[in-house]
Amino acid sequence: MSYSTLPRIPSRWSQSDSQASTSPVSPDEGVVQSVIKIPSTTYLGVESTVAPTPQLERNTADPTSSERAALLASSSSAAAGSAADAPDQWAWRDVHCEARTLGRLSAPITLAASLQILNILVPGMVLGRLGTDAIAASALAMSVASFSAAAPLIGLLSALDTLCSQAATGSSRPGLPGIYLQRCLLLCIASFIPSVILWWNIHPIFIYLRQDPVIAAMAARYLRYVTFSLFFTLAFESIKKFFIAQGFHHAISLVQVLGTPITLASVYFLAVHPATSIGYVGIPASVAISYALSSLMAFAWLKTYGGSRGWTGLSWEAFRGWGRMARLAVPGAIMVSSEIVALDLLTVATSYLGPTALAAQAIVSMTIQSSGTLLMGLSAVTANRVGNLLGLAQPHRARNAAMAALGCGTIVGIVLGVTLYSLRGQWSYVFNPDPEVHAIVKHMIPLLASLLALTVITALSLGILRGQGRPKIGAYMNLASFYLVAAPVGFLTLRYTSMGIVGLWLSFSMAVFTSGLGQLFFLLRTNWYDQVLKCEARLAHDGHQEGLLTPEDHLSA
Numbered sequence: 001m002s003y004s005t006l007p008r009i010p011s012r013w014s015q016s017d018s019q020a021s022t023s024p025v026s027p028d029e030g031v032v033q034s035v036i037k038i039p040s041t042t043y044l045g046v047e048s049t050v051a052p053t054p055q056l057e058r059n060t061a062d063p064t065s066s067e068r069a070a071l072l073a074s075s076s077s078a079a080a081g082s083a084a085d086a087p088d089q090w091a092w093r094d095v096h097c098e099a100r101t102l103g104r105l106s107a108p109i110t111l112a113a114s115l116q117i118l119n120i121l122v123p124g125m126v127l128g129r130l131g132t133d134a135i136a137a138s139a140l141a142m143s144v145a146s147f148s149a150a151a152p153l154i155g156l157l158s159a160l161d162t163l164c165s166q167a168a169t170g171s172s173r174p175g176l177p178g179i180y181l182q183r184c185l186l187l188c189i190a191s192f193i194p195s196v197i198l199w200w201n202i203h204p205i206f207i208y209l210r211q212d213p214v215i216a217a218m219a220a221r222y223l224r225y226v227t228f229s230l231f232f233t234l235a236f237e238s239i240k241k242f243f244i245a246q247g248f249h250h251a252i253s254l255v256q257v258l259g260t261p262i263t264l265a266s267v268y269f270l271a272v273h274p275a276t277s278i279g280y281v282g283i284p285a286s287v288a289i290s291y292a293l294s295s296l297m298a299f300a301w302l303k304t305y306g307g308s309r310g311w312t313g314l315s316w317e318a319f320r321g322w323g324r325m326a327r328l329a330v331p332g333a334i335m336v337s338s339e340i341v342a343l344d345l346l347t348v349a350t351s352y353l354g355p356t357a358l359a360a361q362a363i364v365s366m367t368i369q370s371s372g373t374l375l376m377g378l379s380a381v382t383a384n385r386v387g388n389l390l391g392l393a394q395p396h397r398a399r400n401a402a403m404a405a406l407g408c409g410t411i412v413g414i415v416l417g418v419t420l421y422s423l424r425g426q427w428s429y430v431f432n433p434d435p436e437v438h439a440i441v442k443h444m445i446p447l448l449a450s451l452l453a454l455t456v457i458t459a460l461s462l463g464i465l466r467g468q469g470r471p472k473i474g475a476y477m478n479l480a481s482f483y484l485v486a487a488p489v490g491f492l493t494l495r496y497t498s499m500g501i502v503g504l505w506l507s508f509s510m511a512v513f514t515s516g517l518g519q520l521f522f523l524l525r526t527n528w529y530d531q532v533l534k535c536e537a538r539l540a541h542d543g544h545q546e547g548l549l550t551p552e553d554h555l556s557a
Contacts, residue, residue, distance in 0.1 A: 098397065099404035102381055108253035109244070110377030115260045117370045119290070121430070122264055123283040124366045126271050128359075128432040134280040135432065136355045137218035139362035140211065143344035144202065144219070145226045149195035151340035153188045153230070155333030157238050160184055161380070161466040162328055163538075164245035165387025168310065171539045175312030181242045182318035183325050188234050199223040211351065218280070225284035232291035239298045244384050246310045248302075255298045263290035328471060335462055335474035342482040342511065343368070346504045349494060357501050360440035363431045364448060364505070371416055371452050372459065378405060378412070379463035386467030390535040395528035402464045402523065406457065413456030417449035440501065447505055454512045461519035468531050469538065470522075477518040486511035 127135040163180040167173075202223060206216035243252035266289045270282030278285065302311060343365065350361040382405040389398035420427070424445035428438040465474045486507045493503025 094397075094400045095404045095407070098385075098400040099408055102378065102385060102401065102404055102408065105249055105385065106377040106381040108249050108377075109381060110374060112253035112256035113373045113377050115257055117373050118260055119263045119287070120366055120370050120373065123267055123271075123286070124362070124431050126267060127280060127283060127362075130271075130280050132355050132359050132432070132434065132437075133214060133218060135362050136351075136358045137215050138222055138280060138283065139347055139358055139365065140206075140215060140351055141219040141222040141226060143347040145199070145223060145230065146344040147337070147341035148198060149192055150230055150233075151337030151344075152333040153192060153234055154237065154340075155336030156188050156191065156329040157184060157234065157241060158332035158336055158466050158471060159325060159329035160238060160241040160245070161332075161383040161463070162387055162469040162471075163325075164242055164310075165384040165467060166391040166469070166535050167539060168245045168247070168391065169388045170391030170393075170535060175310065175315070176539075177242060177245060177310035178312055179315055179317050180325075181238055181311075182315065183321060184329065185235065185238050186318055187322055187325060187329060188238075189231075192231070192234075196227055199227055212355070215351075215355070222281055222284065225281045225288070229284040229287040229291065232288050232295060236291045236295045236298070239295055241380070241384075242310065243298065243302075244380055245387070248309075249381070251301050251305070252298060255294050255301065258297060259290050259294035262293055263287065266290060328469060331471035331475040332466065335465070335471045335478055338475070338478035338482050339458075339512070339515070342486055342508060345487075346490070346501075346508060349490065349504055350501055353500055356434070356436050357440065359432055359434065360428070360437045360444075361501060363428055363437065363441050364444060364501075366431070367420070367427070367448060368451070368455070371420075372455065374416070375409075375412070375456055375459045378408065379459050382460060383463040383467035386464055387469075387535075390468065390528075390531055391539070393532050393536070395532050398467075398531070399526070399528045402467075402526075405460050405464065406520075406523075409456045409460040410453075413453035416452045416456070420452060421445060421449040444502055444505060447502065447509060451505070451509045451512060454509065454516055458512055458516035458519065461516060461523060464523055465519065468526070469534060470531075473522050474519060477515045477522075481511040481515035481518070482508075485514050 124135070127138050160180060163184075164177040167176045167180060171177075200223075203216060203220035206220060207213065211219075240252050240256075243249075263286055266286030267283065269276045270278055270285050271280065272282075302309070347358070347361050347365060351358050382401065385401045385405075386398050389395075389401060424442050427445065428441035432438075462474045465471055489510060490504045490507035493499050493507060497503055499506070
């Protein structure tokens with residue numbers, strides 16, 4: 001199906017979707033349409049009534065309603081009375097308006113993420129000053145942590161991008177997003193237990209794999225502290241996804257901003273100050289403290305100022321429905337972790353090239369991670385914007401949001417690549433003064449600059465797929481690209497050429513390009529009406545399970 005030629009919208013969506021594009025909607029006044037019939041209730045600060053296409057009016061007494069209204073507000077063209085979202089019509093100005101909406105929503109998240117880059121760069125610089133052994137041991141430990149637990153568990157949390165965003169606008173149950181949050185966290189904790197056992201007994205494994213004895217001992221000790229930092233990281237990241245789905249962008253951004261000085265202060269006292277330093281392991285300890293306090297601040301804000309929106313307390317229901325959660329979470333884990341695992345396998349392979357190459361690999365990895373942090377704002381907001389609009393049964397606007405995000409991402413990727421290339425002569429000295437490490441990193445910067453532009457498109461494509469609830473596509477593409485393309489090419493370059501670390505990163509870049517191209521192919525062929533149907537079915541299943549929606553309600557909506 002051609003992207004620009006869309007089938008006529010079914011009659012069940014005609015009223016709600018087209019009305020959203022022709023009726024003025026703003027943060028201060030307006031209504032949004034829902035395709036799912038819901039009982040009379042107050043949910044997320046709006047009053048709903050039972051009707052074929054019920055109107056949800058904003059509660060003006062809600063102190064946070066303006067922020068949430070911005071999430072659900074239509075584009076400016078729609079507010080001006082444009083009919084561009086009507087069936088069989090297409091206008092680039094609607095994409096432009098969605099781009100501006102995404103910019104407003106992602107700005108606070110992106111700014112906060114920019115500050116959070118300090119949480120990556122400063123610990124990296126401290127490790128570099130502690131010596132080559134310290135930065136090499138941390139690189140090895142974090143590689144093992146990523147592919148054995150961190151990447152898969154962060155991927156499991158990606159199910160919240162689908163479930164919380166769609167439930168926030170399409171479900172009649174006030175506490176359903178909170179149930180999803182608890183359920184996903186419990187699934188992550190249960191999955192984390194085997195990795196904890198492995199990490200606390202990994203030193204003999206490092207020795208068996210012929211790692212340097214000193215590096216092996218230091219990495220094994222580092223991993224024990226990473227256990228606590230990863231646990232609190234999972235807690236905060238899940239809360240952040242919950243907040244974004246509810247429209248609390250500024251609140252979670254403020255929490256992130258406040259968490260940055262906590263991290264920096266903890267790094268100083270635990271890894272730098274002579275009287276209180278515990279050495280290189282002070283880095284993961286600092287991360288644990290920062291994320292623990294950030295999680296507490298976020299939850300306190302929700303209870304104090306957020307009206308507990310989307311949260312009705314702890315529930316035993318979180319121990320049920322793991323199968324349905326896993327059907328989204330497991331592909332999401334594969335989708336997210338396959339790229340990260342491939343990146344960490346590069347570090348493991350580089351460890352056989354010596355400490356100097358491993359130190360250069362650590363700098364390159366931190367560079368990619370820092371750039372990826374900038375993309376988290378736009379990617380997370382895109383996923384939730386698409387999910388919110390699908391929950392509202394507005395397929396045209398969901399499509400426009402997806403295309404706008406890809407266009408913005410292309411520009412951001414080019415800017416990041418050019419910026420990194422312009423800093424190629426000084427970048428490595430920020431982390432490590434070793435001239436040999438500098439020579440390797442400087443030689444790799446042109447390749448990394450190109451990789452950044454490709455990474456942006458891939459990251460946003462994955463975000464759109466999460467918002468749609470189709471993580472399987474991203475999982476299949478990443479698996480094929482990184483393990484059928486990157487792995488063999490990387491092995492051949494390492495074994496039969498003298499390219500060394502450059503050959504490994506060249507194979508990684510080829511995989512990113514292949515994966516991004518495949519994801520774009522499926523996104524451009526998306527049937528957005530089918531995605532609305534699947535969203536309805538998913539939410540109606542959970543509503544019917546709790547007795548809030550009847551099958552007749554769902555079928556007659």
